[in-house]
Amino acid sequence: MMNTTEVTLIKQVLSGNQEFYRPLVEKYQQKIFVLAYSLLRNSSEAQDLSQEAFLMAFKKLRELKDQKKFGSWLYGITRNLCYEALRKKHVETDSLDEVPPAKVGNVISMRGVDDPNEEMLRTMMKKLESMPEKYRILLHLKYLKDLTYQEISEMLDLSVDLVRSRLFEGRRLLREGVEQEWREEHGF
Amino acid sequence: MDSNYCNTESYCCSTEWEQEIILYLDNEISPSSRSRVERHLLHCAACNHYWQELEEQEKRIAGILRHEIQADLPKEEFTDRLMQSLPEPKTSLIWYRIADWIRDGVQNLFLQGWRQTALAATLLICILGTYFTLNMSNALDERFIHIKHKNQYERCFIPAPFRVTDPNGEFFEFPDGSIIYATYETLFTVEAFQDEHHDTLVAGIGQDRQIKLGHGELYIDVRPAREGFTVRCPNARVRVFGTQFYVSNGVISKDKTVVAVREGIVMVEKVSRNRVAGSSAQLKAHQMTSVVGRGGRCYSSSRRIDPRSQSFLSFPARNAGSL
Numbered sequence: 001m002m003n004t005t006e007v008t009l010i011k012q013v014l015s016g017n018q019e020f021y022r023p024l025v026e027k028y029q030q031k032i033f034v035l036a037y038s039l040l041r042n043s044s045e046a047q048d049l050s051q052e053a054f055l056m057a058f059k060k061l062r063e064l065k066d067q068k069k070f071g072s073w074l075y076g077i078t079r080n081l082c083y084e085a086l087r088k089k090h091v092e093t094d095s096l097d098e099v100p101p102a103k104v105g106n107v108i109s110m111r112g113v114d115d116p117n118e119e120m121l122r123t124m125m126k127k128l129e130s131m132p133e134k135y136r137i138l139l140h141l142k143y144l145k146d147l148t149y150q151e152i153s154e155m156l157d158l159s160v161d162l163v164r165s166r167l168f169e170g171r172r173l174l175r176e177g178v179e180q181e182w183r184e185e186h187g188f
Numbered sequence: 189m190d191s192n193y194c195n196t197e198s199y200c201c202s203t204e205w206e207q208e209i210i211l212y213l214d215n216e217i218s219p220s221s222r223s224r225v226e227r228h229l230l231h232c233a234a235c236n237h238y239w240q241e242l243e244e245q246e247k248r249i250a251g252i253l254r255h256e257i258q259a260d261l262p263k264e265e266f267t268d269r270l271m272q273s274l275p276e277p278k279t280s281l282i283w284y285r286i287a288d289w290i291r292d293g294v295q296n297l298f299l300q301g302w303r304q305t306a307l308a309a310t311l312l313i314c315i316l317g318t319y320f321t322l323n324m325s326n327a328l329d330e331r332f333i334h335i336k337h338k339n340q341y342e343r344c345f346i347p348a349p350f351r352v353t354d355p356n357g358e359f360f361e362f363p364d365g366s367i368i369y370a371t372y373e374t375l376f377t378v379e380a381f382q383d384e385h386h387d388t389l390v391a392g393i394g395q396d397r398q399i400k401l402g403h404g405e406l407y408i409d410v411r412p413a414r415e416g417f418t419v420r421c422p423n424a425r426v427r428v429f430g431t432q433f434y435v436s437n438g439v440i441s442k443d444k445t446v447v448a449v450r451e452g453i454v455m456v457e458k459v460s461r462n463r464v465a466g467s468s469a470q471l472k473a474h475q476m477t478s479v480v481g482r483g484g485r486c487y488s489s490s491r492r493i494d495p496r497s498q499s500f501l502s503f504p505a506r507n508a509g510s511l
Contacts, residue, residue: 018271018274019271021271021274022267022271025266025267025270025271026267029262029266029267030261030262032262033257033260033261033262034257037257037260043256043257043259043261044260046257046260047260047262047266050262050266051266051269051270051273054270055273055274058274059275121245121248121249121252124245124249125249125252128249140253142214143246143249143250143253143254144250144253144254144257146250148214148215148216149214149216164211164216167210167214168206168207168210171210171242172206175199
């Protein structure tokens with residue numbers, strides 16, 4: 001869908017034809033969800049937040065100055081909602097003195113732990129989840145949706161060069177972290 | 189980067205190749221680089237191993253992550269639920285539609301018929317530009333006069349203000365031959381006059397030659413002409429048709445205008461709020477009058493000049509100031 005089509009759809013929505021919002025939702029819903037999941041690390045929360053983001057975008061659609069940039073604008077709304085949710089969660093967590101439960105490797109834990117490959121994979125997932133956010137979020141987006149660097153840069157409002165370098169650094173950190181833990185656990 | 193040089197036991201033979209392989213894996217590589225990487229992978233066992241291992245690991249990580257979100261990934265129900273929860277439009281949208289029609293119309297005008305629009309706009313600009321340029325040049329021609337001052341002709345735009353800075357006073361010779369001698373620190377403005385190159389007055393046909401005296405003393409030798417010669421003071425108006433006379437304002441006392449006539453006839457009118465207030469005096473040679481304040485009348489319509497005030501009538505010699 002070209003941006004011109006998006007502009008046409010937005011104009012129709014603004015004219016009162018709400019049904020024209022559906023193609024926009026269908027186009028962006030999975031990317032918005034993946035973005036929210038990467039930031040929040042909770043799929044049910046990500047789904048609720050995606051719904052909220054689309055609703056907010058619909059209500060504020062008239063405030064969108066450049067209708068060709070609907071996607072970037074929607075990503076911005078989603079990011080802001082995620083940061084707000086994280087801030088609230090952080091305050092609640094601090095006040096309750098709780099540590100959020102790790103939900104890493106649920107799938108792997110269902111399988112046998114004797115398989116060295118599975119064990120390596122679990123280590124990788126654990127390391128991935130404990131990586132600095134600036135690398136983890138980008139790797140999540142890449143793995144979850146196989147997005148291009150351009151798409152990731154648009155979703156996170158970063159330059160393509162920065163996305164490229166962070167994905168490279170992130171993978172290297174992940175590999176080195178796994179190697180180090182493997183050596184410590186197995187003594188070689 | 190030599191594609192055949194691989195002698196390390198690390199994951200990749202070099203950081204450069206590691207970067208290239210990751211770009212290759214992410215499908216972010218140019219076609220020429222792609223074939224170069226593929227050639228390298230054929231020859232370099234370390235890089236080939238790294239690539240295969242990385243690809244396998246990433247597939248598995250992606251698989252795990254995608255499995256975790258699979259249940260909550262938005263699908264058709266998500267869209268339906270969202271569409272049902274959209275708020276209804278609050279107000280009539282007719283104005284928004286009208287605004288959209290206008291905006292679309294303007295856009296179409298420029299997008300579809302831009303050549304015709306640009307041509308029409310260019311022609312319009314040319315016509316208007318020519319019209320205004322011609323008018324402006326005429327207006328500019330009419331808006332200046334040449335005044336001889338300090339031994340040279342000055343091109344003065346109307347209105348032309350002058351402030352006399354020479355302690356001996358200064359002479360001004362106008363295009364019609366009239367001469368004004370202004371004393372030190374006199375402030376006056378030439379508001380309307382005719383140049384020798386033009387038959388019409390600057391301020392319009394039939395109007396007087398006009399000098400506005402703000403403060404100071406003027407000895408004026410008016411060359412007779414069809415148009416009158418008027419000196420406007422804050423509280424008086426002096427009108428002549430060729431004579432020699434003296435006029436001062438604020439010199440003897442504040443808001444006092446003094447007029448003395450050497451030759452001819454001078455009409456002095458009281459002015460209040462830029463309008464003739466009714467009181468006037470007609471002076472002949474060797475008569476003088478004064479207008480005091482802004483609310484009074486003209487004094488002494490025919491008072492002869494006191495012999496002690498004869499200096500009013502002695503027109504300064506040209507060598508007193510500089511012409």
